[in-house]
Amino acid sequence: MSSLGNIAEIAVAAPLPKTLSYSVPESLQGSLCIGSRVKIPLGRRTVVGFVLDRSDGDKNGLKPIREILDDDPLFPATLVPLFRRVADYYCHPLGQVIATALPAGLAGRGEPPPILWETFVRPGENREQPRGQQQRNILALVRKHEEVTLSELRQQFSHVHAPLKRLVELGMLQTRKAEKIRDPFLDWPTRGDTPPSLTQDQQQTMEQLAPLLTDGGFHACLLHGVTGSGKTEIYLQSIAQIIADDRQALVLVPEIALTPQLVSRFRARFAPKPEELKENTVRIAVLHSGLSDGERFDTWRRIARQEVDIVIGARSAVFAPLSRLGIIIVDEEHEASYKQGEGLRYHARDTALLRGQMEQSVVLCGSATPALTSWQLAAGGKARLFELPNRVAGRPLPEVELLDMKQEPFGTQLSQPLSLALEQTLEKGEQALLLLNRRGFAPFMLCADCGKTFRCPNCDITLTFHRQERKLRCHYCDFIMKPPDTCPGCSGCNLEPEGIGTERLEMELQELLPDARIARMDRDTMAAKGAHRKLLEQVGRREIDILIGTQMVAKGHDFPDVTLVGVLNADASLNFPDFRAGERTFALLAQVAGRAGRGERAGKVIIQTYEPDHYALDCAARHDYQGFVTQELTLRQALGYPPFGYLVNLVLSGNQADRTRDAATNLAQRLLEGTKVELLGPAPCILARLRGKSRYQILLKATTRQPLRQALHHLENMRQPVPSGVSLHVDVDPVDMF
Numbered sequence: 040m041s042s043l044g045n046i047a048e049i050a051v052a053a054p055l056p057k058t059l060s061y062s063v064p065e066s067l068q069g070s071l072c073i074g075s076r077v078k079i080p081l082g083r084r085t086v087v088g089f090v091l092d093r094s095d096g097d098k099n100g101l102k103p104i105r106e107i108l109d110d111d112p113l114f115p116a117t118l119v120p121l122f123r124r125v126a127d128y129y130c131h132p133l134g135q136v137i138a139t140a141l142p143a144g145l146a147g148r149g150e151p152p153p154i155l156w157e158t159f160v161r162p163g164e165n166r167e168q169p170r171g172q173q174q175r176n177i178l179a180l181v182r183k184h185e186e187v188t189l190s191e192l193r194q195q196f197s198h199v200h201a202p203l204k205r206l207v208e209l210g211m212l213q214t215r216k217a218e219k220i221r222d223p224f225l226d227w228p229t230r231g232d233t234p235p236s237l238t239q240d241q242q243q244t245m246e247q248l249a250p251l252l253t254d255g256g257f258h259a260c261l262l263h264g265v266t267g268s269g270k271t272e273i274y275l276q277s278i279a280q281i282i283a284d285d286r287q288a289l290v291l292v293p294e295i296a297l298t299p300q301l302v303s304r305f306r307a308r309f310a311p312k313p314e315e316l317k318e319n320t321v322r323i324a325v326l327h328s329g330l331s332d333g334e335r336f337d338t339w340r341r342i343a344r345q346e347v348d349i350v351i352g353a354r355s356a357v358f359a360p361l362s363r364l365g366i367i368i369v370d371e372e373h374e375a376s377y378k379q380g381e382g383l384r385y386h387a388r389d390t391a392l393l394r395g396q397m398e399q400s401v402v403l404c405g406s407a408t409p410a411l412t413s414w415q416l417a418a419g420g421k422a423r424l425f426e427l428p429n430r431v432a433g434r435p436l437p438e439v440e441l442l443d444m445k446q447e448p449f450g451t452q453l454s455q456p457l458s459l460a461l462e463q464t465l466e467k468g469e470q471a472l473l474l475l476n477r478r479g480f481a482p483f484m485l486c487a488d489c490g491k492t493f494r495c496p497n498c499d500i501t502l503t504f505h506r507q508e509r510k511l512r513c514h515y516c517d518f519i520m521k522p523p524d525t526c527p528g529c530s531g532c533n534l535e536p537e538g539i540g541t542e543r544l545e546m547e548l549q550e551l552l553p554d555a556r557i558a559r560m561d562r563d564t565m566a567a568k569g570a571h572r573k574l575l576e577q578v579g580r581r582e583i584d585i586l587i588g589t590q591m592v593a594k595g596h597d598f599p600d601v602t603l604v605g606v607l608n609a610d611a612s613l614n615f616p617d618f619r620a621g622e623r624t625f626a627l628l629a630q631v632a633g634r635a636g637r638g639e640r641a642g643k644v645i646i647q648t649y650e651p652d653h654y655a656l657d658c659a660a661r662h663d664y665q666g667f668v669t670q671e672l673t674l675r676q677a678l679g680y681p682p683f684g685y686l687v688n689l690v691l692s693g694n695q696a697d698r699t700r701d702a703a704t705n706l707a708q709r710l711l712e713g714t715k716v717e718l719l720g721p722a723p724c725i726l727a728r729l730r731g732k733s734r735y736q737i738l739l740k741a742t743t744r745q746p747l748r749q750a751l752h753h754l755e756n757m758r759q760p761v762p763s764g765v766s767l768h769v770d771v772d773p774v775d776m777f
């Protein structure tokens with residue numbers, strides 16, 4: 040018997056509570072690895088599964104594995120403990136955890152994208168010169184570059200086929216086939232920048248970090264640095280150390296499409312130039328949801344073969360199949376987009392911390408406004424804290440003014456002081472950025488005669504008016520209707536758009552400042568692939584004077600000539616019915632304010648609000664993170680909310696409202712009997728109807744994790760937690776509770 044093990048433990052991408060055992064046929068003994076994707080019989084079907092382990096034992100009664108699906112395993116054995124841990128932590132079937140981690144098409148019935156092949160041509164043994172001119176030209180080119188692709192030859196010469204065939208016959212050239220890797224980032228910047236000499240704060244941070252980077256152990260680190268303090272430089276230099284040690288780095292960012300500058304900076308430091316590609320240089324890959332399936336599949340396989348040293352990616356890249364991981368960086372670690380909202384509801388930062396523990400690597404989380412939970416980890420000694428309290432080059436943080444909208448005429452959207460400041464900024468030839476966190480023209484359409492509004496038939500929400508396309512649109516389910524000419528309620532003709540969205544702001548601002556070059560950045564204008572990068576480059580080249588947008592404009596962009604930042608409705612996020620509303624508002628304002636005055640000239644921020652005395656706004660205006668945290672923590676402690684307690688949200692949804700409500704009541708009762716957690720609800724979700732489904736939630740709360748784990752265990756062991764027609768989602772550590 041082979042010592043590799045004649046029995047394989049296999050996870051199937053289906054809601055099965057346990058893994059399965061299969062026997063390894065003799066013919067597959069040599070090629071079957073942990074991480075291999077295989078076909079196995081299950082009941083009367085054949086399904087796809089993933090090999091998690093091999094062991095020796097009695098294989099009597101076990102069915103054999105049918106076939107191995109790929110040449111190489113899709114993930115290294117080092118990832119298996121993480122998959123198991125995540126499945127356990129988030130109460131999700133192991134096979135579906137793996138399916139979430141892998142690129143689309145690899146987990147289920149769908150076929151993976153085809154592998155593309157490319158022909159390479161290089162000099163052969165025969166060193167003579169051929170006779171024909173065409174042959175001589177081709178040969179000269181190949182000999183000069185040592186190796187070229189067939190497609191490159193075709194670009195250079197009009198007839199390639201016949202002369203190439205002849206040259207190969209003569210032994211002057213050889214061809215080989217290799218996989219062609221689809222990588223949309225290949226034409227992005229390559230190595231060229233030189234590391235700056237560090238500021239004193241940066242230097243101090245690096246000195247304390249260095250021993251942690253080299254000792255080969257797990258360390259949770261929190262880098263709290265104000266906007267523009269040079270956190271990225273800390274990331275770059277930490278990675279350089281890890282790579283010098285022949286280990287790998289994983290960099291998580293909230294959303295790649297929104298932060299092309301960051302990818303450019305990493306490539307400018309590490310990506311090899313085309314002529315260096317064949318040498319043993321640092322290799323960098325970018326993984327995110329904007330890739331085509333083929334690009335994603337190729338990138339994944341390159342990483343799984345350990346051909347990559349640095350992976351940059353969004354949320355799901357936390358599962359990138361690196362096997363010698365030395366550091367995981369989580370940039371803007373407070374961002375809500377790190378939490379997946381459906382299926383496996385994991386948080387990429389928390390998963391990174393689990394992974395760091397399992398694989399003994401450093402986890403460096405950075406933010407100007409760390410999540411309260413992260414801050415509390417550091418305060419409790421569970422994470423090391425590093426601080427960069429100043430901007431680079433002694434630049435000041437911008438002056439922030441809270442503009443009390445109660446003093447402005449009723450109904451004002453753009454206050455007098457803000458429009459004046461815009462004019463002045465334009466006169467000085469500087470740039471401005473305006474945040475209005477609401478897309479479309481107007482948040483609703485109102486009949487001025489009878490007060491009728493238009494609501495989505497599937498969701499508990501009003502329809503947003505989009506003027507250019509003349510549609511009323513639901514921002515949750517994308518329901519669309521044409522606005523009627525007359526009111527269906529009273530047949531009146533006075534239907535009017537109420538309130539303001541980015542589309543309207545752009546139009547009104549253009550009327551106010553006809554010479555200004557204004558651009559808008561929101562989900563409607565940024566639908567096309569690469570649209571963000573193009574627009575951000577335009578802003579960088581100063582072809583735009585005013586950039587308007589939703590919170591997309593607040594992300595880590597670095598534009599030195601932006602000197603004015605305006606926030607139109609700071610209160611919208613403040614008044615959200617969620618215990619994290621204050622934290623989120625503070626972070627958003629600090630982030631968007633951080634876009635002002637990053638260059639030589641000082642910046643100014645104007646925040647329009649009806650609640651200028653609210654502590655979240657007041658602290659944001661004074662750049663006082665500590666002050667905010669102190670007040671917010673007091674509130675949280677009083678309520679027992681995170682970081683002083685732990686939450687699990689159970690969301691039930693179904694087509695029938697009363698059936699769903701009864702199921703929730705019933706489930707809550709059964710949970711109360713079996714556990715010691717505090718139970719809030721059941722209550723209708725804030726969005727009580729979404730995409731045609733009625734929704735109820737039960738919030739479980741406890742001061743430690745243990746009773747929550749018990750409750751989840753109890754839930755897992757229930758024979759039928761919810762009746763048919765109702766579905767149940769478990770959200771561990773929920774981030775939003777709509």
Ligand code: ADP
Pocket residue numbers: 235236237238241264265266267268269270271272431597
């Ligand atoms: P953060 O990520 O903290 O917002 P960045 O890393 O983007 O800050 O740095 C802000 C700006 O300062 C960038 O333009 C960066 O190139 C520059 N910078 C960072 N560190 C240094 C340094 N040590 N010397 C000079 N410039 C620096």
Ligand code: ZN
Pocket residue numbers: 495496497498513514515516517518730
């Ligand atoms: Zn809807």
